[in-house]
Amino acid sequence: MVFHAPLQRVPPPAIADERQALAGWLDWHRATLLSKLDGLDEAQLRRPMVPSGTSLLGLVKHLTETEHGWFVLEYARLDEEPLFETDDDPDAGFKLGPDETSQSIVADYLEMCERSRQILAAAPSLDEQVPNKRRGMIDLRRIVIHMIEETARHNGHADIIRELIDGVTGD
Numbered sequence: 805m806v807f808h809a810p811l812q813r814v815p816p817p818a819i820a821d822e823r824q825a826l827a828g829w830l831d832w833h834r835a836t837l838l839s840k841l842d843g844l845d846e847a848q849l850r851r852p853m854v855p856s857g858t859s860l861l862g863l864v865k866h867l868t869e870t871e872h873g874w875f876v877l878e879y880a881r882l883d884e885e886p887l888f889e890t891d892d893d894p895d896a897g898f899k900l901g902p903d904e905t906s907q908s909i910v911a912d913y914l915e916m917c918e919r920s921r922q923i924l925a926a927a928p929s930l931d932e933q934v935p936n937k938r939r940g941m942i943d944l945r946r947i948v949i950h951m952i953e954e955t956a957r958h959n960g961h962a963d964i965i966r967e968l969i970d971g972v973t974g975d
Contacts (some may be wrong), residue, residue, distance in 0.1 A: 807849060807906050809813045811835040813903065823930060826948045827921070833955040834917050836862065836975070838910065840962035844969065845869075853968040860965055861909050862898040863958050868913045869897035870954055874947050875920040879934055910924040924948065 813835040816828030841849055841860055849861045869887045876882050888897040900909070930945040939946075967973050 806823050806843055806845055807841045807910075809835075809838045810910065811838055812902060823924075826930075826945070826952065827924060830948060830952050830955065831917075831921075833952060833959055834867075834913075836959050837867065837955060837962060838913075839907065839974075840959065841910070843972075844966075846906055850900055851969065853965045856898075858898055858961065859900065860962055860969075861900055861904075861906055863962055863965075864913050865900065865904075865909050866897040867955060867958060868909070868916045871913075871916045871951065874951055875923045876941075879932075879944055879947050879970045880923050881934065890909060920951075926975075941966050946961065 811834075813832060814828075816832045817824055820828060841864070844860070850859050852859045852862070869889065872884075872887050876884060877886070888899075890896060893899075897955070924944070927944050930943060930948070932944045933941045934944075936942045963973065
């Protein structure tokens with residue numbers, strides 16, 4: 805079965821307030837990630853193409869965990885466990901279980917992105933601050949900017965992996 809991206813990429817607004825601009829760019833990069841999977845079958849999506857073992861689906865799973873970590877755990881401070889990583893396996897979010905499918909991994913990603921959108925929309929201000937172990941206090945703006953950077957960086961990885969799989973390139 806061939807994967808078809810469930811989202812159309814919508815360009816970020818050219819003129820917007822700060823929150824709309826940041827949310828627009830994050831959604832653009834989220835949809836871009838899923839567009840990298842379009843037209844590939846399950847085996848291609850799971851295939852590790854670099855020595856680290858990273859696959860396209862592994863990137864989606866990792867970004868699901870990253871959205872959860874930053875928006876749910878760091879900003880909203882909800883009492884939940886990390887989705888995949890453990891002290892024994894901090895890279896578990898990149899690894900695929902035998903019963904995980906492209907449909908389930910993408911559905912989990914879409915659900916987490918929607919949850920992150922709701923948390924962002926409910927925040928009174930991007931100036932809201934929360935404690936962070938590595939950086940001291942950080943504001944929600946920093947979290948959103950980091951998620952844009954993180955997703956865009958992994959889109960670059962997805963570009964390379966996709967090109968290695970079938971030669972397809974694109975933005």
